[in-house]
Amino acid sequence: MRGARITGWGIAMPPEVVTNFDLEDKMDTTDQWIRERTGIGARHVGGMTSDLAAEAGRQAMKKADATPDSIDMVLLATTSPDQTCPGTAPTVQDELGLDCGALDIQAACSGWVYGLITAHAFIQMGMNKVLVIGAESLSRITDYTDRGTGILFGDGAGATVVEACEGPGELLGWDMGSDGAYSHILYADPGDTLKMDGKEVFRQAVKAMIRSTNAALDMAGLTPDDIDHVIPHQANIRIVESAWKKLGFTLEQTTMVLERTGNTSSASIPLALNDALAHGRIKKGDKVLLLGFGAGMTWASAIVDWQAET
Ligand code: ACO
Numbered sequence: 001m002r003g004a005r006i007t008g009w010g011i012a013m014p015p016e017v018v019t020n021f022d023l024e025d026k027m028d029t030t031d032q033w034i035r036e037r038t039g040i041g042a043r044h045v046g047g048m049t050s051d052l053a054a055e056a057g058r059q060a061m062k063k064a065d066a067t068p069d070s071i072d073m074v075l076l077a078t079t080s081p082d083q084t085c086p087g088t089a090p091t092v093q094d095e096l097g098l099d100c101g102a103l104d105i106q107a108a109c110s111g112w113v114y115g116l117i118t119a120h121a122f123i124q125m126g127m128n129k130v131l132v133i134g135a136e137s138l139s140r141i142t143d144y145t146d147r148g149t150g151i152l153f154g155d156g157a158g159a160t161v162v163e164a165c166e167g168p169g170e171l172l173g174w175d176m177g178s179d180g181a182y183s184h185i186l187y188a189d190p191g192d193t194l195k196m197d198g199k200e201v202f203r204q205a206v207k208a209m210i211r212s213t214n215a216a217l218d219m220a221g222l223t224p225d226d227i228d229h230v231i232p233h234q235a236n237i238r239i240v241e242s243a244w245k246k247l248g249f250t251l252e253q254t255t256m257v258l259e260r261t262g263n264t265s266s267a268s269i270p271l272a273l274n275d276a277l278a279h280g281r282i283k284k285g286d287k288v289l290l291l292g293f294g295a296g297m298t299w300a301s302a303i304v305d306w307q308a309e310t
Contacts, residue, residue: 003169004123005307006116008066008161010059011274012135013261014046020151027147034151039237043154043262045139049078050088052157053135054095056270060131061096064161071161072127074102075118077111077134077266079295080141084190092133108186109233109294110176111266112158116290116302117174119162133159134266143193152235153194154262158270170304172287173220175212178298179204186295202239208299209243209291216289216301224248227303228286231276233293234258234268255281265294277310284309 019042020031034040053076061071074096076089081104089102107114112134119130135157144150182204185197209232217223230249232240234257244250255276257268264271269290276282286306293299 001167002124003165003167003171004120004162005165005170006160006304007163007308008060008062008064009270009274009277010056010063010159011271012052012055012157013044014052014155016044016046017042018045023151026144027150029147029151037238038152039256039258040151040262041259045155047137047155048082049080049135049137050082050091050095052137052155053078053088053092053133053159056135056157056159057092057096057131057133060159060161064163066129066161068097069099071098071129071131072100073122073130074098074100075105075115075130075132076102077105077107077115078136079106079108079111079265080137107294107298107300108296109235109265109268110292110296110298110300112269113290113292113300113302114176116160116162117171117176117300120169120171123162123164128164130162131159132162133157134268134270136265136267138265141188141193148198149194149196152263154264156261156264156267156271158267158274160270160273165307170307171302172305173216173218173222173303175215175219175301177208177212177300178296180296182297202236204297205235205239205293206242208293208297210246212293212299212301213247213289213291216303220303222287222303226287227289228253229276229282230254230289230291231269231272232291234261234272235263280310282306282310
């Protein structure tokens with residue numbers, strides 16, 4: 001039996017930090033309002049998506065002991081590609097000296113989970129190692145005169161190497177979904193900044209998280225009590241709290257990096273995963289739920305039986 005598991009992970013954050021106090025100078029807002037309504041305290045900004053993605057990918061390959069010639073595919077989830085055309089994944093492939101296919105995934109904040117599930121499918125088809133990256137330079141498409149969106153977003157990247165293994169592998173259950181009827185609640189037209197109906201995004205996000213978690217749990221034959229650790233998309237702490245009330249998860253079993261990263265869209269889940277691993281919060285044998293939702297609307301969940309030494 002041939003499965004797959006995550007064997008390497010890494011991140012990249014641009015050095016410049018913008019605090020809520022810095023934003024008080026740019027728009028009519030306060031640190032207190034932003035913290036209370038979102039849970040965000042600061043965000044990193046700067047750099048291009050490809051550079052952040054390549055740095056995170058380099059670290060993940062190092063951790064996995066993966067040489068450039070061993071990578072069979074790069075999947076780059078991003079909402080803020082370097083250019084409209086070509087895709088950004090080939091730039092990352094070139095920066096890392098890889099000799100393989102390279103594909104952008106545009107599923108907004110769910111993109112990295114879509115990539116993780118797709119990597120498992122590619123490995124079933126015979127690939128051995130897939131580099132899955134979530135990377136964003138959202139500050140390039142954020143309107144800092146709009147206090148409804150300008151407070152939320154940040155830049156960064158997180159990457160993982162997914163590798164073939166003997167046995168069933170780590171993926172116990174998954175779910176991917178979308179509803180394009182809600183594309184108007186969060187979007188950016190070509191050359192323009194992100195526009196959002198925050199209240200509606202909040203409502204739909206909570207619904208999508210509950211529905212997607214239940215679908216992945218059903219596939220895995222598990223209940224919420226079986227999940228040791230949860231890594232949700234880092235958009236707003238109140239969205240997570242609302243969903244957890246229905247699902248029965250606790251904040252103690254949840255990794256949140258939102259306070260210091262802001263919403264980094266497709267980078268947010270691998271950034272939080274790296275943080276959980278760096279702090280020894282995930283152990284071999286833990287069942288971990290990775291849960292994304294975002295513009296589209298899209299949503300995606302993966303339940304993994306964590307198998308790498310941490
Ligand atoms: N600072 C101070 N006051 C503000 C700010 C701000 N930054 N923004 C809004 N307000 C004011 C409003 O004008 C309003 O004032 P009023 O009562 O006098 O009219 C009041 O605060 C309440 O505004 P709401 O818009 O109702 O605030 P809400 O509690 O809904 O919070 C927020 C807004 C934080 C945007 C919230 O709706 C949210 O987080 N939504 C989800 C957003 C999200 O997660 N987006 C990303 C999805 S993932 C992806 O795909 C990128």
